Amino acid sequence: MAGKVCLVTGASSGIGHATALELLRAGHTVYGAARRVNRMDAITSAGGRALAMDVTSEDDLERGIRTIVAEQQRIDVLVNNAGSGLHGAIEDVPMTRARDQFEVNVFAPARLVQLVLPHMRRQRSGVIVNVSSIGGEIALPLGAWYYASKHALEAYSDSLRQEVRPFGIDVVVVQPGIIRTEFESGTADELRAISGAGAYRRMAEAMANRAETELHGRDKASDPVVVARAIRQAVESTAPRPRYAVGHLARLLLLLNKHLPDRAFDKLATRSLT
Numbered sequence: 001m002a003g004k005v006c007l008v009t010g011a012s013s014g015i016g017h018a019t020a021l022e023l024l025r026a027g028h029t030v031y032g033a034a035r036r037v038n039r040m041d042a043i044t045s046a047g048g049r050a051l052a053m054d055v056t057s058e059d060d061l062e063r064g065i066r067t068i069v070a071e072q073q074r075i076d077v078l079v080n081n082a083g084s085g086l087h088g089a090i091e092d093v094p095m096t097r098a099r100d101q102f103e104v105n106v107f108a109p110a111r112l113v114q115l116v117l118p119h120m121r122r123q124r125s126g127v128i129v130n131v132s133s134i135g136g137e138i139a140l141p142l143g144a145w146y147y148a149s150k151h152a153l154e155a156y157s158d159s160l161r162q163e164v165r166p167f168g169i170d171v172v173v174v175q176p177g178i179i180r181t182e183f184e185s186g187t188a189d190e191l192r193a194i195s196g197a198g199a200y201r202r203m204a205e206a207m208a209n210r211a212e213t214e215l216h217g218r219d220k221a222s223d224p225v226v227v228a229r230a231i232r233q234a235v236e237s238t239a240p241r242p243r244y245a246v247g248h249l250a251r252l253l254l255l256l257n258k259h260l261p262d263r264a265f266d267k268l269a270t271r272s273l274t
Contacts, residue, residue, distance in 0.1 A: 003028045004127075004235065005072045007064070009055055009112070010082030012039035014181030015131060018224035019079055022232050024048050031068055034082070055082045055108035056100075065115040074123055077235050078116045080109035081131040086145045087187050088194030089204065098145045105149035110156060117164065124168040127235050130157045131174045131227075134250050138257040140269050142191060142200070142207050161242060172234040173243045177250025178214075180221040187211040206273045222247035 006023050010016035011032030017040070020032040024046045032043040033053035040050040051067065053060045068075050086093065086101045109130055120126030135143070136150040154173055161171035188208035195204035214221075226247050234240040245251050257265055 004076035005029045005031075005068065005074055006077035006079065006235070007031045007033060007051075007068060007075060007112075007116075008079040008081060009033045009053065009109075010131075011043060011050075012036040015176065015179065015224045015227045016079070016081040017043070018228035019081060019231050020048055021046055022225065022228035023077075023235065026232055026236070028077070028235070029072060031064070033064055055112070056103050058111070061108070061111055061115060065112070065119075069119055075116050075119050076123070076125065077127045077129070078112060079129045079131065079231060079235075080112060081129075082108065083131065083149075085143070085184070085187065087143050087190045087207075089142055089198070089200035090144045092195045092198055092200065093145060101145045101149050102152070105146070106152050106156065109153065113160065117169070120164075120169050121167045126164075126169040127172065127240065128157075128160070128164075128169065129172045129174060129231055129234055130154075131176070131231075132157075134175050134177050134245065134253050136173065136175055137254055138265075141273060142195065142204060158242075170234075170240050171242070172240050174227060174231055174234070175243060175245040175250060175254070176222075176227045177245070177247035177253065178221045179224055179227060179247050181224055184211060184214070203270075203273045210272065220248055 006028050008016050008020045008030060011020045012034035020030050020043045023030045030048040031051050032040050032048055033051040034040060035054050037050050037052045044050050051064050053064050084104045086097055113128060130153055132153050133150045135147045136154040139147040157171055157173045164171060188211045191204045191208040230244045230246040234244060245254055
């Protein structure tokens with residue numbers, strides 16, 4: 001199998017970093033993109049290329065795709081991994097923060113898709129991997145805007161998959177479960193800052209305590225390489241699945257969400273918070 005030209009966003013840490021290295025080990029040409037270029041030394045040492053990219057900057061997105069196409073004359077894979085979280089009660093979260101969440105988790109990947117599609121259509125091939133979450137199908141309290149953004153990304157991906165398949169382009173959604181990354185490191189502080197003093201303070205403090213406990217006991221959490229391997233599988237497959245649920249508790253929680261009545265799932269989700 002010939003190596004593919006890949007762009008991985010959010011490559012300075014966690015899933016994005018592991019994915020870039022996994023694709024490099026498999027013989028692909030990899031461009032890792034992130035704001036923190038100094039955190040991508042392992043990628044460049046392995047033969048990859050580091051791109052400075054703030055996914056909310058139109059100039060950065062256009063420059064990144066232009067650079068890859070100029071150097072490689074093609075782009076075969078886009079891994080939309082960059083994302084952020086937002087924790088707090090719906091009543092408390094400022095709408096500016098909510099809009100920022102959608103900017104990073106929905107509109108940035110959507111704009112990158114717009115930029116790569118003309119090249120992929122011309123090639124009559126390509127793979128777009130949108131890294132979602134089990135939160136793309138389930139929702140928990142005090143994270144509404146994050147879950148809403150991931151639900152939106154999945155619906156967007158479903159429509160995209162239907163539109164571009166005639167051009168030989170595959171669209172894949174990856175749904176990580178509980179993964180050992182830096183992603184949740186600021187959850188407790190954010191919960192307390194946004195909702196720690198108002199009507200939802202008891203729930204916010206309970207969830208903050210849970211987040212701190214889980215952060216210090218991440219032995220059950222899956223290593224990001226588990227997700228990276230699933231992404232590599234999708235990238236290299238001639239017929240990738242539309243969805244890959246991977247990592248600790250991913251399949252179980254999605255199964256419970258699918259089969260439990262809504263009230264029963266609500267009770268499960270909030271049993272230690274009220």
